Amino acid sequence: MTDDHSTDPGRNGAAPVVLVRSVQVAFGGLLALRGIDLDAAQGERLAILGPNGAGKTTLFNVIAGDITPTGGSVAIKGVDCTRLPSRRRPRLGVARTYQKARTFEGLTVADNIYLALAGHRRRHRVPWRTAADRALRAEAEGVAESVWLGDHIETDAGELAHGQKRQLELGMAIATEPDVLMLDEPASGLSRGEREHLVDLLEALPEKVTVLLIEHDMEVAFRIADRVVVMADGETVTAGTPEAVRSDPRVHEIYLGSEAETS
Protein backbone atom coordinates (compact mmCIF):
# COMPACT_ATOMS: atom_id res chain seq x y z
CA MET A 1 0.00 0.00 0.00
CA THR A 2 2.82 2.34 0.88
CA ASP A 3 4.34 2.06 -2.64
CA ASP A 4 1.35 3.93 -3.96
CA HIS A 5 1.98 7.24 -2.38
CA SER A 6 4.73 7.99 -4.83
CA THR A 7 1.87 8.95 -7.16
CA ASP A 8 0.81 11.69 -4.79
CA PRO A 9 3.40 12.23 -2.12
CA GLY A 10 2.32 13.83 1.11
CA ARG A 11 3.94 16.98 2.32
CA ASN A 12 7.56 16.54 3.40
CA GLY A 13 7.41 13.08 1.83
CA ALA A 14 5.98 11.66 5.07
CA ALA A 15 3.54 8.72 5.00
CA PRO A 16 0.01 9.99 4.44
CA VAL A 17 -2.24 10.24 7.49
CA VAL A 18 -5.23 9.45 5.33
CA LEU A 19 -4.74 7.00 2.51
CA VAL A 20 -7.70 6.12 0.30
CA ARG A 21 -7.12 3.62 -2.48
CA SER A 22 -9.49 2.65 -5.32
CA VAL A 23 -12.54 3.13 -3.14
CA GLN A 24 -15.81 2.18 -4.74
CA VAL A 25 -19.25 2.66 -3.29
CA ALA A 26 -22.35 1.37 -5.02
CA PHE A 27 -25.85 2.28 -3.90
CA GLY A 28 -27.85 -0.34 -5.74
CA GLY A 29 -27.03 0.26 -9.40
CA LEU A 30 -25.59 3.73 -8.78
CA LEU A 31 -21.83 4.02 -8.46
CA ALA A 32 -21.34 6.92 -6.05
CA LEU A 33 -17.56 6.47 -5.96
CA ARG A 34 -15.73 4.92 -8.90
CA GLY A 35 -12.37 3.81 -7.55
CA ILE A 36 -11.17 7.01 -5.96
CA ASP A 37 -7.67 7.64 -4.54
CA LEU A 38 -6.91 10.28 -1.98
CA ASP A 39 -3.90 11.07 0.20
CA ALA A 40 -3.55 13.63 2.93
CA ALA A 41 -0.32 14.25 4.79
CA GLN A 42 -0.02 15.29 8.41
CA GLY A 43 -0.92 18.93 8.82
CA GLU A 44 -2.23 19.23 5.29
CA ARG A 45 -5.32 21.32 4.61
CA LEU A 46 -7.12 19.60 1.80
CA ALA A 47 -10.25 21.01 0.20
CA ILE A 48 -12.54 18.70 -1.73
CA LEU A 49 -14.62 20.50 -4.31
CA GLY A 50 -17.18 19.32 -6.78
CA PRO A 51 -20.77 19.75 -7.86
CA ASN A 52 -23.69 18.18 -5.99
CA GLY A 53 -23.71 14.43 -6.40
CA ALA A 54 -19.97 14.24 -7.05
CA GLY A 55 -19.57 11.83 -4.13
CA LYS A 56 -17.77 14.14 -1.69
CA THR A 57 -19.95 13.33 1.31
CA THR A 58 -19.91 9.63 0.41
CA LEU A 59 -16.12 9.77 0.46
CA PHE A 60 -16.31 11.40 3.90
CA ASN A 61 -18.68 8.72 5.11
CA VAL A 62 -16.24 6.07 3.92
CA ILE A 63 -13.30 7.68 5.70
CA ALA A 64 -15.35 8.20 8.89
CA GLY A 65 -16.72 4.66 8.76
CA ASP A 66 -20.40 5.53 8.34
CA ILE A 67 -20.36 3.61 5.04
CA THR A 68 -18.33 0.48 4.28
CA PRO A 69 -17.00 0.71 0.72
CA THR A 70 -17.90 -1.97 -1.81
CA GLY A 71 -14.29 -1.98 -2.99
CA GLY A 72 -10.90 -0.48 -2.22
CA SER A 73 -9.26 0.36 1.08
CA VAL A 74 -8.93 3.14 3.63
CA ALA A 75 -6.01 3.53 6.00
CA ILE A 76 -5.62 6.13 8.71
CA LYS A 77 -2.19 6.68 10.22
CA GLY A 78 -1.04 3.48 8.56
CA VAL A 79 -3.85 1.37 10.05
CA ASP A 80 -6.14 -0.31 7.56
CA CYS A 81 -9.62 0.57 8.75
CA THR A 82 -11.71 -0.21 5.67
CA ARG A 83 -14.16 -2.26 7.71
CA LEU A 84 -13.67 -0.68 11.11
CA PRO A 85 -17.00 0.59 12.55
CA SER A 86 -17.34 4.37 12.85
CA ARG A 87 -17.32 4.30 16.64
CA ARG A 88 -13.75 2.93 16.65
CA ARG A 89 -12.34 5.60 14.34
CA PRO A 90 -12.16 8.42 16.89
CA ARG A 91 -9.44 6.34 18.56
CA LEU A 92 -7.40 6.76 15.38
CA GLY A 93 -7.83 10.50 15.78
CA VAL A 94 -10.68 11.02 13.32
CA ALA A 95 -13.35 13.63 14.04
CA ARG A 96 -15.95 14.94 11.66
CA THR A 97 -18.85 17.31 11.23
CA TYR A 98 -21.87 16.69 9.07
CA GLN A 99 -23.36 18.48 6.10
CA LYS A 100 -26.50 19.09 8.13
CA ALA A 101 -25.30 19.98 11.62
CA ARG A 102 -25.81 17.05 13.97
CA THR A 103 -25.94 18.13 17.57
CA PHE A 104 -27.80 16.74 20.57
CA GLU A 105 -30.79 19.04 20.46
CA GLY A 106 -32.14 18.23 23.92
CA LEU A 107 -28.81 18.91 25.66
CA THR A 108 -27.05 22.18 26.40
CA VAL A 109 -24.00 23.45 24.52
CA ALA A 110 -21.80 22.50 27.48
CA ASP A 111 -23.29 19.00 27.61
CA ASN A 112 -22.78 18.50 23.88
CA ILE A 113 -19.08 19.31 24.12
CA TYR A 114 -18.81 17.40 27.40
CA LEU A 115 -20.10 14.30 25.60
CA ALA A 116 -17.51 14.71 22.86
CA LEU A 117 -14.84 14.91 25.56
CA ALA A 118 -16.28 12.00 27.54
CA GLY A 119 -16.33 9.80 24.45
CA HIS A 120 -12.76 10.77 23.66
CA ARG A 121 -11.54 10.06 27.19
CA ARG A 122 -13.67 6.88 27.41
CA ARG A 123 -15.54 8.05 30.47
CA HIS A 124 -18.96 7.63 28.98
CA ARG A 125 -20.19 4.69 31.00
CA VAL A 126 -19.50 6.16 34.42
CA PRO A 127 -22.88 6.34 36.18
CA TRP A 128 -21.87 8.90 38.81
CA ARG A 129 -20.21 12.27 38.86
CA THR A 130 -16.57 12.49 39.79
CA ALA A 131 -13.86 15.09 40.18
CA ALA A 132 -12.68 14.16 36.69
CA ASP A 133 -16.16 15.11 35.49
CA ARG A 134 -15.81 18.60 36.87
CA ALA A 135 -12.48 18.98 35.08
CA LEU A 136 -14.10 17.75 31.88
CA ARG A 137 -16.93 20.26 32.30
CA ALA A 138 -14.49 23.10 32.80
CA GLU A 139 -12.68 21.96 29.68
CA ALA A 140 -15.97 21.80 27.77
CA GLU A 141 -16.70 25.39 28.72
CA GLY A 142 -13.26 26.38 27.51
CA VAL A 143 -13.93 24.73 24.16
CA ALA A 144 -17.32 26.47 23.96
CA GLU A 145 -15.58 29.79 24.39
CA SER A 146 -13.00 28.95 21.75
CA VAL A 147 -15.83 28.51 19.22
CA TRP A 148 -17.49 31.74 20.41
CA LEU A 149 -20.29 30.02 22.25
CA GLY A 150 -19.19 31.17 25.70
CA ASP A 151 -22.44 33.09 26.18
CA HIS A 152 -24.56 30.08 25.26
CA ILE A 153 -23.10 27.39 27.50
CA GLU A 154 -26.46 26.63 29.12
CA THR A 155 -28.53 27.01 25.94
CA ASP A 156 -30.08 23.86 24.52
CA ALA A 157 -28.47 22.97 21.21
CA GLY A 158 -31.95 22.79 19.67
CA GLU A 159 -32.43 26.50 20.35
CA LEU A 160 -29.21 27.64 18.67
CA ALA A 161 -29.19 29.51 15.38
CA HIS A 162 -27.95 27.62 12.35
CA GLY A 163 -24.50 29.19 12.39
CA GLN A 164 -24.14 28.55 16.10
CA LYS A 165 -24.96 24.88 15.60
CA ARG A 166 -22.11 24.69 13.10
CA GLN A 167 -19.82 26.37 15.63
CA LEU A 168 -20.95 23.83 18.24
CA GLU A 169 -20.30 20.91 15.89
CA LEU A 170 -16.87 22.27 15.18
CA GLY A 171 -16.31 22.63 18.93
CA MET A 172 -17.34 19.01 19.48
CA ALA A 173 -14.92 17.89 16.78
CA ILE A 174 -12.05 20.05 18.04
CA ALA A 175 -12.64 18.93 21.64
CA THR A 176 -11.45 15.44 20.78
CA GLU A 177 -8.05 16.84 19.71
CA PRO A 178 -8.24 15.06 16.36
CA ASP A 179 -5.36 14.27 14.05
CA VAL A 180 -7.77 14.19 11.12
CA LEU A 181 -10.56 16.75 11.12
CA MET A 182 -13.22 16.29 8.46
CA LEU A 183 -15.55 19.22 7.86
CA ASP A 184 -18.53 18.77 5.57
CA GLU A 185 -19.58 22.16 4.22
CA PRO A 186 -18.93 24.03 7.45
CA ALA A 187 -19.68 27.40 5.84
CA SER A 188 -23.02 26.56 4.26
CA GLY A 189 -25.84 28.71 5.53
CA LEU A 190 -23.50 31.00 7.46
CA SER A 191 -23.60 34.76 7.24
CA ARG A 192 -20.54 36.67 5.99
CA GLY A 193 -19.51 37.48 9.56
CA GLU A 194 -19.89 33.88 10.64
CA ARG A 195 -17.77 32.75 7.69
CA GLU A 196 -15.01 35.06 8.84
CA HIS A 197 -15.33 33.45 12.28
CA LEU A 198 -15.05 30.04 10.74
CA VAL A 199 -11.96 30.87 8.71
CA ASP A 200 -10.32 32.34 11.80
CA LEU A 201 -11.17 29.18 13.74
CA LEU A 202 -9.77 26.89 11.10
CA GLU A 203 -6.63 28.95 10.72
CA ALA A 204 -6.13 28.77 14.49
CA LEU A 205 -6.09 24.94 14.50
CA PRO A 206 -2.80 23.32 15.56
CA GLU A 207 -0.50 22.87 12.58
CA LYS A 208 -0.23 19.11 12.93
CA VAL A 209 -3.96 18.61 12.36
CA THR A 210 -4.88 17.27 8.94
CA VAL A 211 -8.03 18.98 7.71
CA LEU A 212 -10.28 17.58 5.00
CA LEU A 213 -12.77 20.19 3.93
CA ILE A 214 -15.77 19.87 1.67
CA GLU A 215 -16.85 23.35 0.77
CA HIS A 216 -18.97 25.05 -1.84
CA ASP A 217 -17.80 28.47 -0.79
CA MET A 218 -14.69 28.91 -2.96
CA GLU A 219 -13.48 31.86 -0.96
CA VAL A 220 -13.42 29.84 2.27
CA ALA A 221 -12.01 26.75 0.58
CA PHE A 222 -9.17 28.56 -1.20
CA ARG A 223 -8.23 30.52 1.89
CA ILE A 224 -7.88 27.43 4.04
CA ALA A 225 -6.54 24.85 1.62
CA ASP A 226 -2.95 23.96 0.77
CA ARG A 227 -4.21 21.59 -1.88
CA VAL A 228 -7.50 21.16 -3.68
CA VAL A 229 -9.06 18.00 -5.06
CA VAL A 230 -11.91 18.37 -7.51
CA MET A 231 -14.39 15.53 -7.82
CA ALA A 232 -17.16 14.84 -10.30
CA ASP A 233 -19.32 11.74 -10.81
CA GLY A 234 -17.49 9.77 -8.15
CA GLU A 235 -14.04 10.38 -9.57
CA THR A 236 -11.14 12.76 -9.04
CA VAL A 237 -10.97 15.21 -11.92
CA THR A 238 -7.90 17.12 -10.87
CA ALA A 239 -5.81 17.93 -7.84
CA GLY A 240 -3.24 20.56 -7.07
CA THR A 241 -2.57 23.90 -5.45
CA PRO A 242 -5.51 26.31 -5.19
CA GLU A 243 -3.95 28.48 -7.93
CA ALA A 244 -3.49 25.58 -10.32
CA VAL A 245 -7.01 24.31 -9.75
CA ARG A 246 -8.53 27.74 -10.07
CA SER A 247 -7.05 28.15 -13.55
CA ASP A 248 -7.81 24.61 -14.72
CA PRO A 249 -10.34 24.83 -17.58
CA ARG A 250 -11.78 21.37 -16.78
CA VAL A 251 -12.77 22.60 -13.36
CA HIS A 252 -14.61 25.55 -14.80
CA GLU A 253 -16.41 23.34 -17.23
CA ILE A 254 -17.49 20.72 -14.66
CA TYR A 255 -18.16 22.99 -11.78
CA LEU A 256 -19.81 25.92 -13.46
CA GLY A 257 -21.52 23.71 -16.03
CA SER A 258 -23.36 21.63 -13.48
CA GLU A 259 -23.93 24.62 -11.20
CA ALA A 260 -25.79 26.18 -14.10
CA GLU A 261 -27.77 22.96 -14.53
CA THR A 262 -28.84 22.79 -10.93
CA SER A 263 -29.81 26.42 -10.67
Added chain:
Amino acid sequence: MRTGSSMLNWRAASLALAVVVLAALPTVASAFFINFVMTQTLMMGLAAATIVFLAKYGGMVSLAQFLFFGVAGFMYGNAALEVGSRGLNLGLPPWTAVGFALIVTTVAAFLLGALASRTTGLYYLMLTMVYAVIGYFVFAQVTEISGPSGITSIERPDELAAPVSLYYTALALSVLAYIGFRALGRTAFGLALQGVRDDPVRMASLGFNVPLHRTLAFTLGGFVAGLGGLVNVWWNGQIDPASIGIGPTLVLLIIAVIGGVSYFEGAWLGAFVYVAMFTYLRDLPLVDRIGITEARFNTVIGVVVLLIMVLSPQGLAGIADRFRRRLSDRRRPVAETSDRSEGASHRAQSIDK
Protein backbone atom coordinates in the same frame (compact mmCIF):
# COMPACT_ATOMS: atom_id res chain seq x y z
CA MET B 1 -28.22 29.37 35.14
CA ARG B 2 -30.44 31.29 37.48
CA THR B 3 -33.64 29.62 36.33
CA GLY B 4 -31.85 26.25 36.42
CA SER B 5 -30.86 26.54 40.06
CA SER B 6 -34.22 27.99 41.15
CA MET B 7 -35.92 25.06 39.43
CA LEU B 8 -33.60 22.69 41.26
CA ASN B 9 -34.52 24.27 44.59
CA TRP B 10 -38.17 24.11 43.73
CA ARG B 11 -37.81 20.42 42.89
CA ALA B 12 -35.81 19.60 46.01
CA ALA B 13 -38.33 21.42 48.21
CA SER B 14 -41.36 19.73 46.68
CA LEU B 15 -39.65 16.33 46.84
CA ALA B 16 -38.81 16.82 50.53
CA LEU B 17 -42.39 17.92 51.21
CA ALA B 18 -43.82 14.93 49.32
CA VAL B 19 -41.58 12.50 51.22
CA VAL B 20 -42.54 14.00 54.60
CA VAL B 21 -46.25 13.90 53.78
CA LEU B 22 -46.04 10.34 52.44
CA ALA B 23 -43.99 9.15 55.43
CA ALA B 24 -46.49 10.66 57.87
CA LEU B 25 -49.52 9.50 55.91
CA PRO B 26 -50.03 6.16 57.76
CA THR B 27 -50.66 8.08 61.00
CA VAL B 28 -53.66 9.90 59.56
CA ALA B 29 -54.99 7.84 56.66
CA SER B 30 -56.99 4.62 56.90
CA ALA B 31 -55.21 1.28 56.74
CA PHE B 32 -57.10 0.51 53.53
CA PHE B 33 -55.89 3.70 51.86
CA ILE B 34 -52.29 3.04 52.86
CA ASN B 35 -52.05 -0.69 52.35
CA PHE B 36 -54.24 -0.95 49.31
CA VAL B 37 -54.29 2.32 47.38
CA MET B 38 -50.92 3.81 48.26
CA THR B 39 -48.79 0.67 48.31
CA GLN B 40 -50.14 -0.25 44.90
CA THR B 41 -49.60 3.29 43.67
CA LEU B 42 -45.97 3.26 44.76
CA MET B 43 -45.08 -0.10 43.28
CA MET B 44 -46.88 0.55 39.99
CA GLY B 45 -45.29 4.00 39.92
CA LEU B 46 -41.86 2.42 40.39
CA ALA B 47 -42.42 0.16 37.39
CA ALA B 48 -43.86 3.01 35.31
CA ALA B 49 -40.88 5.19 36.22
CA THR B 50 -38.67 2.74 34.32
CA ILE B 51 -40.78 3.37 31.20
CA VAL B 52 -40.24 7.10 31.76
CA PHE B 53 -36.50 6.56 32.30
CA LEU B 54 -36.06 4.67 29.04
CA ALA B 55 -38.34 6.98 27.04
CA LYS B 56 -37.14 10.29 28.45
CA TYR B 57 -33.40 9.66 28.40
CA GLY B 58 -33.03 6.94 25.81
CA GLY B 59 -35.95 7.60 23.45
CA MET B 60 -36.91 3.94 23.86
CA VAL B 61 -40.56 3.22 24.59
CA SER B 62 -40.52 -0.21 26.21
CA LEU B 63 -43.49 -2.47 26.72
CA ALA B 64 -41.35 -5.07 28.45
CA GLN B 65 -41.13 -3.33 31.82
CA PHE B 66 -44.08 -5.20 33.27
CA LEU B 67 -42.43 -8.44 32.17
CA PHE B 68 -39.43 -7.74 34.44
CA PHE B 69 -41.86 -6.76 37.18
CA GLY B 70 -43.31 -10.26 36.73
CA VAL B 71 -40.02 -12.11 36.28
CA ALA B 72 -38.80 -10.81 39.65
CA GLY B 73 -42.04 -11.92 41.29
CA PHE B 74 -42.02 -15.37 39.72
CA MET B 75 -38.37 -15.92 40.52
CA TYR B 76 -38.87 -14.87 44.13
CA GLY B 77 -41.75 -17.32 44.40
CA ASN B 78 -39.69 -20.09 42.83
CA ALA B 79 -36.75 -19.42 45.09
CA ALA B 80 -38.46 -18.75 48.42
CA LEU B 81 -41.04 -21.55 48.54
CA GLU B 82 -39.94 -24.85 50.01
CA VAL B 83 -42.92 -26.97 49.14
CA GLY B 84 -45.78 -26.41 46.79
CA SER B 85 -47.40 -28.02 43.83
CA ARG B 86 -45.75 -25.70 41.29
CA GLY B 87 -42.46 -23.95 40.72
CA LEU B 88 -38.88 -24.91 41.47
CA ASN B 89 -39.37 -24.85 45.27
CA LEU B 90 -35.75 -23.96 45.86
CA GLY B 91 -36.42 -23.21 49.53
CA LEU B 92 -33.88 -20.39 49.74
CA PRO B 93 -33.91 -17.98 52.70
CA PRO B 94 -36.09 -14.95 51.83
CA TRP B 95 -33.28 -12.43 51.30
CA THR B 96 -31.26 -14.91 49.23
CA ALA B 97 -34.40 -15.42 47.20
CA VAL B 98 -34.53 -11.64 46.71
CA GLY B 99 -30.97 -11.70 45.39
CA PHE B 100 -31.75 -14.65 43.12
CA ALA B 101 -34.85 -12.94 41.73
CA LEU B 102 -33.02 -9.70 41.04
CA ILE B 103 -30.08 -11.45 39.38
CA VAL B 104 -32.32 -13.45 37.06
CA THR B 105 -34.36 -10.33 36.24
CA THR B 106 -31.24 -8.28 35.53
CA VAL B 107 -29.65 -10.95 33.35
CA ALA B 108 -32.91 -11.39 31.43
CA ALA B 109 -33.10 -7.62 30.94
CA PHE B 110 -29.51 -7.51 29.71
CA LEU B 111 -30.04 -10.27 27.16
CA LEU B 112 -33.36 -8.96 25.89
CA GLY B 113 -31.99 -5.42 25.88
CA ALA B 114 -28.99 -6.48 23.81
CA LEU B 115 -31.30 -8.13 21.30
CA ALA B 116 -33.41 -4.99 20.97
CA SER B 117 -30.54 -2.51 21.05
CA ARG B 118 -30.25 -2.05 17.30
CA THR B 119 -33.89 -1.14 16.80
CA THR B 120 -35.57 2.19 17.50
CA GLY B 121 -38.95 3.86 17.50
CA LEU B 122 -41.96 1.78 16.53
CA TYR B 123 -39.82 -1.32 16.06
CA TYR B 124 -38.53 -1.03 19.60
CA LEU B 125 -42.08 -0.76 20.88
CA MET B 126 -43.16 -3.80 18.87
CA LEU B 127 -40.14 -5.87 19.81
CA THR B 128 -40.59 -5.20 23.51
CA MET B 129 -44.27 -6.02 23.18
CA VAL B 130 -43.23 -9.35 21.68
CA TYR B 131 -41.04 -9.86 24.76
CA ALA B 132 -44.08 -9.27 26.96
CA VAL B 133 -46.16 -11.77 25.00
CA ILE B 134 -43.39 -14.37 24.98
CA GLY B 135 -42.88 -13.84 28.72
CA TYR B 136 -46.54 -14.44 29.35
CA PHE B 137 -46.48 -17.72 27.41
CA VAL B 138 -43.25 -18.90 29.02
CA PHE B 139 -44.75 -18.58 32.49
CA ALA B 140 -48.14 -19.91 31.39
CA GLN B 141 -46.71 -23.01 29.68
CA VAL B 142 -43.51 -23.95 31.48
CA THR B 143 -45.00 -25.67 34.51
CA GLU B 144 -41.57 -26.10 36.13
CA ILE B 145 -41.48 -22.39 36.91
CA SER B 146 -45.16 -21.48 37.09
CA GLY B 147 -47.90 -22.88 34.86
CA PRO B 148 -51.21 -21.22 34.04
CA SER B 149 -52.46 -20.75 37.58
CA GLY B 150 -49.19 -19.31 38.86
CA ILE B 151 -47.49 -19.59 42.21
CA THR B 152 -49.48 -19.12 45.40
CA SER B 153 -48.86 -18.83 49.16
CA ILE B 154 -45.75 -16.72 48.70
CA GLU B 155 -44.68 -15.28 52.02
CA ARG B 156 -42.69 -12.15 52.50
CA PRO B 157 -39.56 -11.84 54.64
CA ASP B 158 -40.32 -11.65 58.39
CA GLU B 159 -38.95 -8.11 58.52
CA LEU B 160 -41.79 -7.00 56.26
CA ALA B 161 -44.56 -8.87 58.06
CA ALA B 162 -46.51 -5.76 59.06
CA PRO B 163 -48.60 -4.55 56.10
CA VAL B 164 -47.47 -0.94 56.58
CA SER B 165 -43.84 -2.01 56.19
CA LEU B 166 -44.59 -2.85 52.55
CA TYR B 167 -45.84 0.68 52.11
CA TYR B 168 -42.61 2.06 53.55
CA THR B 169 -40.52 -0.32 51.44
CA ALA B 170 -42.31 0.80 48.30
CA LEU B 171 -41.93 4.42 49.39
CA ALA B 172 -38.20 4.07 50.07
CA LEU B 173 -37.59 2.31 46.75
CA SER B 174 -39.66 4.93 44.92
CA VAL B 175 -37.75 7.83 46.46
CA LEU B 176 -34.43 6.15 45.69
CA ALA B 177 -35.47 5.45 42.10
CA TYR B 178 -36.75 9.00 41.62
CA ILE B 179 -33.60 10.62 42.98
CA GLY B 180 -31.37 8.04 41.29
CA PHE B 181 -32.93 8.42 37.85
CA ARG B 182 -32.83 12.19 38.05
CA ALA B 183 -29.21 12.22 39.23
CA LEU B 184 -28.23 9.73 36.54
CA GLY B 185 -29.39 12.21 33.91
CA ARG B 186 -26.48 14.49 34.82
CA THR B 187 -23.77 11.83 34.82
CA ALA B 188 -21.63 10.83 31.86
CA PHE B 189 -23.76 7.71 31.43
CA GLY B 190 -27.06 9.60 31.55
CA LEU B 191 -25.93 12.38 29.24
CA ALA B 192 -24.57 9.85 26.79
CA LEU B 193 -27.94 8.08 26.87
CA GLN B 194 -29.64 11.37 25.99
CA GLY B 195 -27.09 11.81 23.22
CA VAL B 196 -28.07 8.37 21.91
CA ARG B 197 -31.70 9.49 21.99
CA ASP B 198 -30.99 12.69 20.04
CA ASP B 199 -28.57 11.36 17.43
CA PRO B 200 -27.17 7.83 17.57
CA VAL B 201 -25.09 8.31 14.41
CA ARG B 202 -23.37 11.33 15.90
CA MET B 203 -22.76 9.42 19.13
CA ALA B 204 -21.07 6.62 17.20
CA SER B 205 -18.86 9.13 15.40
CA LEU B 206 -17.79 10.42 18.83
CA GLY B 207 -16.65 6.94 19.75
CA PHE B 208 -19.66 5.74 21.75
CA ASN B 209 -20.93 2.17 21.56
CA VAL B 210 -24.59 3.00 20.98
CA PRO B 211 -26.11 -0.52 21.21
CA LEU B 212 -24.20 -1.26 24.42
CA HIS B 213 -25.39 1.99 25.92
CA ARG B 214 -28.99 1.18 25.08
CA THR B 215 -28.53 -2.32 26.49
CA LEU B 216 -27.14 -1.06 29.80
CA ALA B 217 -29.99 1.42 30.18
CA PHE B 218 -32.53 -1.29 29.45
CA THR B 219 -30.83 -3.54 32.02
CA LEU B 220 -31.08 -0.85 34.67
CA GLY B 221 -34.74 -0.32 33.79
CA GLY B 222 -35.38 -4.04 34.12
CA PHE B 223 -33.64 -4.18 37.50
CA VAL B 224 -35.70 -1.31 38.93
CA ALA B 225 -38.93 -2.73 37.51
CA GLY B 226 -37.91 -5.98 39.24
CA LEU B 227 -37.71 -4.16 42.58
CA GLY B 228 -41.31 -3.07 42.05
CA GLY B 229 -42.20 -6.64 41.14
CA LEU B 230 -40.80 -7.93 44.44
CA VAL B 231 -43.00 -5.53 46.41
CA ASN B 232 -45.91 -6.63 44.25
CA VAL B 233 -45.42 -10.33 44.94
CA TRP B 234 -45.07 -9.69 48.68
CA TRP B 235 -48.18 -7.56 48.60
CA ASN B 236 -50.21 -10.06 46.60
CA GLY B 237 -48.84 -13.26 48.13
CA GLN B 238 -49.17 -14.88 44.72
CA ILE B 239 -48.46 -14.31 41.06
CA ASP B 240 -49.92 -15.79 37.90
CA PRO B 241 -49.16 -15.34 34.19
CA ALA B 242 -52.39 -13.43 33.53
CA SER B 243 -51.15 -10.67 35.84
CA ILE B 244 -48.29 -9.93 33.40
CA GLY B 245 -50.28 -10.44 30.20
CA ILE B 246 -50.69 -7.88 27.47
CA GLY B 247 -53.54 -6.12 29.36
CA PRO B 248 -51.52 -5.22 32.46
CA THR B 249 -48.55 -4.41 30.20
CA LEU B 250 -50.63 -1.78 28.43
CA VAL B 251 -51.98 -0.51 31.77
CA LEU B 252 -48.43 0.32 32.82
CA LEU B 253 -47.89 2.29 29.60
CA ILE B 254 -51.21 4.07 30.19
CA ILE B 255 -50.07 4.97 33.72
CA ALA B 256 -46.87 6.48 32.33
CA VAL B 257 -48.85 8.39 29.70
CA ILE B 258 -51.47 9.71 32.14
CA GLY B 259 -48.68 10.98 34.37
CA GLY B 260 -46.57 12.34 31.51
CA VAL B 261 -43.88 10.28 29.82
CA SER B 262 -41.24 12.99 30.15
CA TYR B 263 -41.65 13.48 33.91
CA PHE B 264 -40.46 11.01 36.53
CA GLU B 265 -43.00 12.25 39.08
CA GLY B 266 -45.65 11.58 36.45
CA ALA B 267 -45.13 7.84 36.86
CA TRP B 268 -46.40 7.88 40.45
CA LEU B 269 -49.02 10.53 39.70
CA GLY B 270 -50.37 8.37 36.89
CA ALA B 271 -50.29 5.27 39.08
CA PHE B 272 -52.25 7.08 41.80
CA VAL B 273 -54.91 8.26 39.37
CA TYR B 274 -55.24 4.79 37.91
CA VAL B 275 -55.38 2.93 41.22
CA ALA B 276 -57.71 5.51 42.78
CA MET B 277 -60.10 5.35 39.83
CA PHE B 278 -60.24 1.59 39.95
CA THR B 279 -60.73 1.61 43.71
CA TYR B 280 -63.17 4.44 44.25
CA LEU B 281 -65.17 4.67 41.03
CA ARG B 282 -67.70 2.16 42.38
CA ASP B 283 -68.23 4.23 45.50
CA LEU B 284 -69.34 7.33 43.64
CA PRO B 285 -73.03 7.98 44.23
CA LEU B 286 -75.33 7.04 41.38
CA VAL B 287 -72.43 5.80 39.27
CA ASP B 288 -74.14 2.49 38.53
CA ARG B 289 -77.37 4.30 37.62
CA ILE B 290 -75.65 5.88 34.62
CA GLY B 291 -74.45 2.50 33.47
CA ILE B 292 -70.90 2.58 34.81
CA THR B 293 -70.59 -0.89 36.25
CA GLU B 294 -67.33 -2.57 37.09
CA ALA B 295 -67.12 -4.14 33.65
CA ARG B 296 -67.04 -0.66 32.16
CA PHE B 297 -64.32 0.81 34.34
CA ASN B 298 -61.83 0.39 31.53
CA THR B 299 -64.06 2.49 29.29
CA VAL B 300 -64.11 5.25 31.89
CA ILE B 301 -60.34 5.05 32.24
CA GLY B 302 -60.03 5.17 28.47
CA VAL B 303 -62.12 8.35 28.37
CA VAL B 304 -60.02 9.90 31.14
CA VAL B 305 -56.80 9.04 29.30
CA LEU B 306 -58.26 10.57 26.15
CA LEU B 307 -59.21 13.75 28.01
CA ILE B 308 -55.76 14.08 29.56
CA MET B 309 -54.08 13.49 26.22
CA VAL B 310 -56.21 16.15 24.53
CA LEU B 311 -55.75 18.67 27.33
CA SER B 312 -52.05 17.98 27.83
CA PRO B 313 -49.99 15.60 25.71
CA GLN B 314 -47.40 15.87 28.51
CA GLY B 315 -49.81 14.24 30.96
CA LEU B 316 -50.76 15.38 34.45
CA ALA B 317 -47.20 16.30 35.40
CA GLY B 318 -47.10 18.39 32.23
CA ILE B 319 -50.19 20.32 33.37
CA ALA B 320 -48.59 20.92 36.77
CA ASP B 321 -45.35 22.01 35.11
CA ARG B 322 -47.14 24.44 32.80
CA PHE B 323 -48.99 25.91 35.76
CA ARG B 324 -45.74 26.36 37.71
CA ARG B 325 -43.99 27.96 34.72
CA ARG B 326 -46.84 30.39 34.26
CA LEU B 327 -46.58 31.38 37.91
CA SER B 328 -42.82 31.94 37.73
CA ASP B 329 -43.14 33.81 34.39
CA ARG B 330 -45.57 36.16 36.05
CA ARG B 331 -43.13 36.74 38.88
CA ARG B 332 -39.95 37.07 36.84
CA PRO B 333 -40.46 40.38 34.96
CA VAL B 334 -41.22 42.10 38.25
CA ALA B 335 -38.01 40.76 39.78
CA GLU B 336 -35.98 41.80 36.76
CA THR B 337 -37.30 45.34 36.70
CA SER B 338 -36.58 45.73 40.39
CA ASP B 339 -33.05 44.40 39.76
CA ARG B 340 -32.59 46.91 37.01
CA SER B 341 -33.90 49.83 39.04
CA GLU B 342 -31.63 48.83 41.90
CA GLY B 343 -28.70 48.77 39.51
CA ALA B 344 -29.73 52.14 38.12
CA SER B 345 -29.99 53.73 41.54
CA HIS B 346 -26.63 52.18 42.43
CA ARG B 347 -25.06 53.72 39.34
CA ALA B 348 -26.71 57.06 40.14
CA GLN B 349 -25.18 56.96 43.60
CA SER B 350 -21.72 56.23 42.29
CA ILE B 351 -21.98 59.10 39.83
CA ASP B 352 -23.00 61.35 42.72
CA LYS B 353 -19.87 60.36 44.54
